[in-house]
Amino acid sequence: MTEIRLWVNGSAEALDVEPRVSLLDALREHLGLTGTKKGCDQGACGACTVLADGVRINSCLALAVQYADREITTIEGVDHPLQEAFVKHDGFQCGYCTCGQICSAVGMLAEHKEGMPSAVTEDPDGPGELSEDEIRERMSGNLCRCGAYNGIVGAIQEVAG
Template sequence: MDDLSDITITRRSLLIAGALTATSAAMPLSADAQTPATAPSSPPPSMTKFSFDVNGKRQMLEVDTRTTLLDALREHLHLTGTKKGCDHGQCGACTVIVDGRRINSCLTLAVMHDGGKITTIEGLGTPAKLHPMQAAFVKHDGYQCGYCTPGQICSAVAALDEIKQGIPSHVSPDLNVKPLLSAEELRERMSGNICRCGAYSNIIDAITEVAGGTA
């Protein structure tokens, strides 16, 4: 009996000791015992200076080399007409015209356009003197919420210039037909600009009027 009693006490002691060990391991260390982890130091941003022509005015900037053209226009030059939509080049809200071609400004770095010529929605017209495309959008109600409108208008202006140059689209049936203007052509050329409100038919009407066609 004495031996069995000793064994029982020993097992109980082991269980108690194990529970105390688990509890102490789960408790946080005291403030004095804690050693703060050293945060990894990030390298300073690489800055660069460059200049480009924006809406007919020479602009000098010094920005992080990772700055997109969209952020340079909005955050550094405060030209907030160009909108940040998806920020992945899928919606077209950030469309601007660079050296005569429309691009998604969220997909290109600002430093890549050193010496370039950039036109944003602010450079197309003013409230007192609208660009014909802006006036047509107003006339045909080519917008609802208006968020995509700056990109739509910039893209439409550039698309008509492409048609004028005879540049075909994926749906151009005959490259000898000039101008390459039809509702199908315009829809294809404007397919990179998404209108969440669905004002597509009005947008086509506005572009067609400016083009002088009957699409």
């Protein structure tokens, strides 16, 4: 067992975990933060997306020990206009992916604000306005089995605008 300290949603949390425990399992099983979902457990669906020092990551692919003394934000710690926009634009149906979608969108908006380009960014000097194509590309790591993509894009466009 390895003792680590995580800063989760603004609080210090001391944990004794095996070195192979994923950040996802540490959050869900050791800290009881079940908003972060286990979807594929292979980094393909994005249901487990959290923010690590403000950067979105797939927590199922991260070892908890890698994130000792880093700030982790789960959906339980998010307070962002995207949450209301998701409701307004019907950006979820069953809700399973919603927590990961919102965490990913928060991180994506920060990336865009910092001028980070995406695969569809046309301007070589960086992204301009956050177009529908930009949003879809930047959110492509988060899957929604219900197909609520139009509502998700609409919510992000509202908040980005």
